Amino acid sequence: MDWKRRSFHWRDQAEQLVDIGCQWVILGHSERRHVIGEDDEFIGKKAAYALSQNLKVMACIGELLEEREAGKTFDVCFKQMKAFADNITDWTNVVIAYEPVWAIGTGKVASPEQAQEVHAAVRDWLKTNVSADVASTVRIIYGGSVNAANCAELAKKEDIDGFLVGGASLKGPDFATICNSVTSKKVTA
Numbered sequence: 001m002d003w004k005r006r007s008f009h010w011r012d013q014a015e016q017l018v019d020i021g022c023q024w025v026i027l028g029h030s031e032r033r034h035v036i037g038e039d040d041e042f043i044g045k046k047a048a049y050a051l052s053q054n055l056k057v058m059a060c061i062g063e064l065l066e067e068r069e070a071g072k073t074f075d076v077c078f079k080q081m082k083a084f085a086d087n088i089t090d091w092t093n094v095v096i097a098y099e100p101v102w103a104i105g106t107g108k109v110a111s112p113e114q115a116q117e118v119h120a121a122v123r124d125w126l127k128t129n130v131s132a133d134v135a136s137t138v139r140i141i142y143g144g145s146v147n148a149a150n151c152a153e154l155a156k157k158e159d160i161d162g163f164l165v166g167g168a169s170l171k172g173p174d175f176a177t178i179c180n181s182v183t184s185k186k187v188t189a
């Protein structure tokens with residue numbers, strides 16, 4: 001696809017979102033990466049543009065099942081992080097969402113240990129490649145088959161600061177349980 005054409009369409013949409021009072025955008029979601037075909041570079045540029053329009057950004061990263069099985073989880077996540085870092089100068093209005101693609105909408109949640117391992121690695125990557133301050137203050141949330149039954153164990157992990165919830169957000173009591181499982185975590189924006 002042609003970058004300028006995509007950029008043109010995206011800019012229209014960002015401005016429309018601001019116009020209707022929207023405050024947040026989810027960028028880099030697996031559906032955009034793997035169904036629509038957006039690449040790292042384009043997603044990074046969208047993040048910069050969204051922030052410039054005063055939208056807050058939920059920056060999604062995450063590996064495919066075959067990438068995990070090939071031992072490439074960190075490589076994939078760090079490459080996706082680099083595209084965001086190349087375009088973001090102020091991380092105040094950014095939340096990172098680790099969403100392993102194999103866990104999204106599948107009922108196969110990452111174990112607390114699997115999620116914590118990636119969250120800690122991403123925080124470490126930020127420390128090395130962005131700054132210690134950003135690494136310690138940015139929220140890194142987990143998404144992928146989070147529900148009322150598994151949220152508490154995930155939320156106990158040091159580097160899991162909250163959740164990006166799909167299916168379970170449609171069930172009021174379950175969603176409340178998930179929200180309450182992370183109330184002691186970093187303050188929300």
Ligand SMILES: O=C(CO)COP(=O)(O)O
Pocket residue numbers: 029099103104105106107143144145146164165166167168
């Ligand atoms: O990608 C997600 C939300 O955008 C996660 O969806 P599920 O919680 O249904 O797996």
